[in-house]
Amino acid sequence: MREMKNIKIFALFFMVIGLFSSCEDELDPKVPSDAVGPELLSPSGGGSYVLEKVNEDQVFATFDWTEADFKLPVVVEYALEVDVQGGDFSKRNILLSNIETPLEISVSDFNKGLLAAGFEEGTAHDIQVRVVANHELVTEPINMTVTPYFDVDSWTVIGSAVGGWNPENDQYMDYDKEAGVYRLTLDLSPGEFKFRAPNKDADNPWAFNLGLDGDPRTIFDEENVVLSDGGANIGTTGGNYTLILDVNAGTFTIIQNEAPELTDWTGVVLDAVGSGISSDNPDATADGSSWNWGNVLVADNEGAPTSSAGVYTWTWEGIILEANEGFKLRTLNGEPAPQNEIAFDLGYGALDVDNSSELVVDADGNLSVTEKGEYDITLVVDAINGDIKTVTITESAPATLYMIGGTIGGWDWAANSIEMIPVHSHENLYWKIVWMEAGTDGFKFSPVMDWGDDFGMAEDLGGGEYSFGGDNISAPVESGYYMVVVDLEAEKISVVEPEVYLIGDAVGSWDAANEAAKFTIDNANEKLSFQGTLNNAELRMYAWHSYFTDWWQSEFMIFDGNIEYRGNGGDQDRVNVDAGDYIIDLNFKNETGSVTLQ
Known part of the structure; x- marks a missing residue:
């Protein structure tokens, strides 16, 4: 009995050995002597190359080869191998695997492959490259000398300050390896900019971008400005700057090397003058200047402009103008402004006719309106474009309806x-x-x-x-x-027919006009109702219409059983609900509402 048992064990052992031998033969068959290896058609080799990060998306070379023929029914897979010149490729350093001919390899991929194979950045290396099929059949290697670069994510400066917000406007920054920061010295136009890593996400160049932590503002010289993911635009009045970006710290430093050569209109006071300026304006006074023409009314904000990136804006909101009388806009009293020693006066020739009311007409070069009433006047001086001056006059919208x-x-x-x-x-x-x-x-x-x-x-x-x-x-x-x-x-x-919706985390979606979050019209009971499950979150609701552009602009909320509208105000106080099933009723006849947990 013991002898038979030993025989069975040995038989089982040899069966297992045979099984493994059989599997090994199938997975790694011996290459027939008449197998034909691939032949590298291009590139021809030779040359010396210094790879640069700024060119990472460009094609380094196109490798084209003939197909290998193993004379066996096997799947052929190709790889691109690298070694030092004179080496035997025994280390099997793979630049790219699972490749097909022709292969366009980018500067970035070639550089990453060299670094992974142990070739030091910043040093010229004499290398040889070949194509290998199934780790068996190979092309003749080609030689070249290549200097790889230290590889980090590319960060750029983009925005209206550098020409626009499109990919062609990306200004690539240099990486300072010692300091661990990105640097770029460049001319900025008056405008705005942000930082982004456009190549980090192949599908979305804005997936990784940095802006100001907080509200947008204009910055001249400042160190360690705090940034946040997707933050606000950074304003600049233009000039030559050095930008230093520390991605890890989430900060940047901006150094103004040269100020822009732009007219500074900060603090310059303007007034509207003429018989067309009605004495019904509470702050209108008789013109005491050398012009001695009707009444005068300084612009809003005590006559001074607001400004953004080299563009200055003065307004006269709700100014009362007399019909068929002339007026102009000018520097205060028609005299040179002490801030920049410039004087001007503007009439009909500066009017943006297409964007102004049809009631505004030309009165011998002066501005005039054909109907007395309240108007909104805007005067813009564009210092970026040679101090071009544009006047727009529209009829004032009523404060109520x-x-x-x-x-x-x-x-x-x-x-x-x-x-x-x-x-x-x-x-x-x-x-x-x-x-x-x-x-x-x-x-x-x-x-x-x-x-x-x-x-x-x-x-x-x-x-x-x-x-x-x-x-x-x-x-x-x-x-x-x-x-x-x-x-x-x-x-x-x-x-x-009214459309009212919930939106936000309470309904699990910030999509506007979401049918799943829509109120039902119940005219029989004189109410609009929502019945459904809500998450533990803030309650947000709004009315929608095709004339509108953003849901929050027609938002409202229920407070102490009453409907209160946001209108032109700021964010309303928040009302939180616990998770559960709710019925929300709105009665717009008596402006009441209720939120009831079931």
């Missing part, structure tokens, strides 16, 4: 009018969700709670849209909630 009519309850201003909600950042847009009664005598709008400047419709444009005119806008066919939006600039009114 009211809706009135039998469709919303009656025609009594005190008892029935509804104040519209301004759309944030759009002074000519107003909105409101209102309850409308069918079969009534329509509605109109007015910037004040009175008649005179009221308006309704002229033409039904279809799709619930109307052009401005004097007729009442008709009541809807069915009673219920409607979203009313007034565009004062386009002179259009829209009346459509």
Whole structure:
């Protein structure tokens, strides 16, 4: 019995040995003597190359070879090998594997392969390169001399200060290996810039970018400015600068080597003067200058401009202008400004006609308007482009807008009018969700709670849209909630079914107009409702319309059971909800709402 057992063990041992031998023969077959190796067609070899980081995306060389023929049914895989000249490739230093012919190898990949093979950066190396098939059949090697570089991520300066925000505007910085920082000395135009590593993510050149930690600001000379991922743009007034970026520390230093040769308009006071400047302006005074022409009114901000990257802006918001009377814009009293010893006055020739009101006309070279009223005047001096001066005059948007009519309850201003909600950042847009009664005598709008400047419709444009005119806008066919939006600039009114949404972490998405977070219109119960599961997060809700551009510009919130609108204000106080199933009801008739955990 013992002898038979030993025989079985030995038999099993030889079976295992045979199995391994069989597997080894299949995985690594002997290369037939008539196998044909690959032949390298290009490059031809020779030459001396100094690789540079700035050229990392360029093609170093294109390797082209004939296919190897093993005379066996095997899959052929190729690799690019490197060794010192005179070496036998016994170390099997692979530059690239799993390659196909023709192979375009970039400066970056060739450099990385050399560093990985142990070739020191900054030193010229005599090397030989060959293509190998399945670690068996090889091409004749080619010789060359190559100096690799120290490889780090490329960081660039990009922005309007260097010509634009497109890839062709990337200004590559030099890496200081000893200090561990990036440096670049360059001319900056007045504008903005940021830092980015455009090649770190092949799909998104902005995946890694650094800007100011906090709000945008203009910087001249400053050390160790704190940066943050995706931070704010960095402003500059132009000139020659040295920029030093420390990616690891998240800071940069900016040194101004030479100031820009631009006119400085900081603090220069301007005024508007002429018989067209109405004495109804509270701060208007009689012109006491040598011009002795009508009234004078200094610009907002005590006459001084705001500035950004070499562009200076003066405004007169809500200035009252008389009809058919002339006026000009000038340096204070028409005299040279003490800040730069420059004087100017501007008339109709400086007007941006395309972007100004049609009521602005030429009065013998002076500016004038055909209707008395409130206007917004903007004067821009572009110091970057030779102090070009541009004037824009538009009719002032009303500070308020009211809706009135039998469709919303009656025609009594005190008892029935509804104040519209301004759309944030759009002074000519107003909105409101209102309850409308069918079969009534329509509605109109007015910037004040009175008649005179009221308006309704002229033409039904279809799709619930109307052009401005004097007729009442008709009541809807069915009673219920409607979203009313007034565009004062386009002179259009829209009346459509309301769209109200939740947004943010509470619903797990910051996508606008998300159907999963939309409120349902329940006209039978005079409310809009949302029913669903919310996460533990801040509650954010808003009304949406095709005229709008950003959801937060028509945001609102429920506080103590009342709906309060953001309008033109800042962020509203936050309301947090715990995770759970909720019903949120909104009653826009009485401006109330509720958030109920189920």
